[in-house]
Amino acid sequence: MPTALQSRSYSPNPTEIPHLVFDSIRKQYSDGAIALEGVTATINRGEFCVILGQSGSGKSTLLRAINGLTDLSSGELIFDNKTLNPSSLRSIRRRVAMVHQHFNLVERASVATNVLIGAVAEVSFWRAMLGWYPAHLRKRACQVIARVGLDEVHSKRRASALSGGQQQRVGIARALLLNPEIILADEPVASLDPAISREILSLIRTAAQEQNATVLCSLHQIDLAREYADRIIGLRKGRIVFDGPAANFDAEAEAALYSKNHPPISTNETANPEHV
Numbered sequence: 001m002p003t004a005l006q007s008r009s010y011s012p013n014p015t016e017i018p019h020l021v022f023d024s025i026r027k028q029y030s031d032g033a034i035a036l037e038g039v040t041a042t043i044n045r046g047e048f049c050v051i052l053g054q055s056g057s058g059k060s061t062l063l064r065a066i067n068g069l070t071d072l073s074s075g076e077l078i079f080d081n082k083t084l085n086p087s088s089l090r091s092i093r094r095r096v097a098m099v100h101q102h103f104n105l106v107e108r109a110s111v112a113t114n115v116l117i118g119a120v121a122e123v124s125f126w127r128a129m130l131g132w133y134p135a136h137l138r139k140r141a142c143q144v145i146a147r148v149g150l151d152e153v154h155s156k157r158r159a160s161a162l163s164g165g166q167q168q169r170v171g172i173a174r175a176l177l178l179n180p181e182i183i184l185a186d187e188p189v190a191s192l193d194p195a196i197s198r199e200i201l202s203l204i205r206t207a208a209q210e211q212n213a214t215v216l217c218s219l220h221q222i223d224l225a226r227e228y229a230d231r232i233i234g235l236r237k238g239r240i241v242f243d244g245p246a247a248n249f250d251a252e253a254e255a256a257l258y259s260k261n262h263p264p265i266s267t268n269e270t271a272n273p274e275h276v
């Protein structure tokens with residue numbers, strides 16, 4: 001009889017070319033904390049993938065590994081058929097963008113300047129410091145500011161003058177600036193009310209669909225995950241305990257992720273054996 005974990009294994013469409021592959025990823029921090037263990041998954045282009053799990057289950061570490069903010073202890077991360085390593089990372093950095101929980105805006109700077117900071121992978125540090133951005137980037141900044149639903153009048157306002165929801169729109173505009181192929185969103189709605197949270201997740205989803213970008217988004221809200229995700233990856237203590245379509249994330253899967261009494265996961269068990 002298959003175990004609960006095995007019955008939940010998820011095989012994405014094998015005819016599609018994988019966009020992102022996690023191959024037996026392990027991350028142990030220098031203080032000994034193991035954040036990720038044996039994480040294996042294949043993400044197809046254009047998927048909206050939500051990462052769920054308790055606090056400390058490894059969600060942020062997984063996202064940060066993709067843009068090189070966290071190095072791996074072992075395993076491989078393959079993006080568009082290329083293994084990520086320090087030299088390939090530089091060339092792919094402009095293709096990956098991040099949306100942050102606390103927006104990460106320069107509060108005293110204008111909305112437009114904050115959005116242009118998203119060009120950091122393309123513009124030299126000094127040009128960015130002096131605000132010397134080429135015309136095509138300024139034009140693109142105006143386009144993405146409009147795309148996220150901010151009126152032109154907001155462009156010159158200080159970021160600190162905006163509401164939380166508006167600030168996250170600026171964070172999304174900054175992420176969209178260079179047309180990223182992958183959007184990493186680390187708890188993007190954690191500090192927003194439910195109605196604004198839905199607006200923000202809808203915006204990320206439709207903007208990503210428009211440019212066929214893949215989204216990996218960590219969330220704590222199970223209802224929002226069910227509503228917005230194509231696919232849910234559930235982490236518990238750094239291991240994948242659920243990987244499948246959002247529609248399959250049922251009460252049993254929820255218990256596997258969050259219940260205190262759920263049996264511990266054997267370290268010899270492969271969480272998603274059929275998932276290459």
Ligand SMILES: Nc1ncnc2c1ncn2[C@@H]1O[C@H](COP(=O)(O)OP(=O)(O)OP(=O)(O)O)[C@@H](O)[C@H]1O
Binds near residue numbers: 030031033057059060
């Ligand atoms: N810089 C670090 N140094 C040492 N340990 C860390 C570091 N960052 C994270 N950890 C540990 O790694 C584990 C996973 O942390 P991570 O932040 O990835 O989890 P998370 O699921 O994103 O949590 P949260 O939902 O609270 O943001 C935790 O045990 C955490 O304490």
